[in-house]
Amino acid sequence: MPRVKLTKTIVAGAQPGETDIELRDTLVPGFFCKVTPTGRKVFMLQYRTNSGKRRKPSLGLFGELTVEQARTLAQDLLADVRRGNDPSGQKARDRQAPTVKDLCKRFMEDHCIPHNKPLTQKKNQYHIDKYLLPSMGTLKVHEVERADILALMKRLEKTPTQANRILACVRKMFNLAELWGYRPDGTNPCRHVTKFPEKGKTRLLTDKEMILLFRQLEKTEEEEFEHPSPILGIRLQFEGRTGFWKYPPKLR
Structure with missing residues (x-):
């Protein structure tokens, strides 16, 4: 393994051999250029972590990087190592880290299916397939x-109710991501993302519901549990009408 001050001339003129050749730099410890038998020239850095693990990450190809650029990268990485970090190991861990697709799969299998009703499972899977994964x-x-969550909500602003349901699903998903060790505690990206305002819902009471309602009113009147004014107000709202009932927003 010859040691030379790496320059453009030295690297460009290096000839391949039967095995890999490492041209070691005399200026930056651990910095070298590997010449493969096929003539490929790769800048690399060799270092040891504080725990003694040996790392040998590649920095880039000669031609894509100049010698000076590669040497600067090597110096930056070594400075990071001296601070107690392991940049190459962290890069490998980042590559292996779970994606949102992985999180969605575990969310459905480990949380949604065991704890939610079939209809909720179906809705969550639809939200995942239609909005989150794309x-x-x-x-x-x-x-x-x-910013990613806000962008998603922006795209759904014309359907506020659906947007709020999706936000609730995503918020729960990232809470579990913290529990499962996918993110540090307290970093849920849905934090401080507000829901869209929703209007009260209106629907028709069924005949069965009307019967139950008036039976309860009659029972309440007979037992005198309530002042007659609220009961009268309810009767006036329904008697002689078609049966519309508007849920107050706080009761939805």
Whole structure:
């Protein structure tokens, strides 16, 4: 393994051999250029972590990087190592980190299916397939930011009720991501993302519901549990009408 000051001339003129050749730099410890038998020239850095693990990450190809650029990268990585970090190991861990697609799969299998009703399961899976996977499925879980959630909500602003249901699903999903160790505690990207305002819902009472309602009113009147004014108000709202009932927003 010859040791030389790596320059453009030295690297460009290096000839391949039967096995890999490593041209070691005399300026930066551990920095070298590997010449493969096929003539490929790769800048690399060799270092040991504080725990003694040996790392040998590649920095880039000669031609894509100049010698000076590769040397600067090597110096930056070594400075990071001296601070107690392991940049190559962290890069490998990042590659293996779960994606949002992985999180969605575990959310359905480990939480939604065991704890939710079939209709809720179906809705959550629809939200995942229709909105989450197309927009952020390939992102690493730890990379998702509040801006990603806000962008999703922006796309759904014309359907506020649906947007709020999706937000609730995603918020729960990222709470579990913290529990499962996919993200640090307290980093849920849905935090401070507000729901859209929703209007009160209106629907028709069924005949069965009307019968139950008036039976209860009659029972209440007979037993005098309530002042007659509220009961009269309810009767006036329904008697002689077609049976509309508007849920107050706080009771929905």
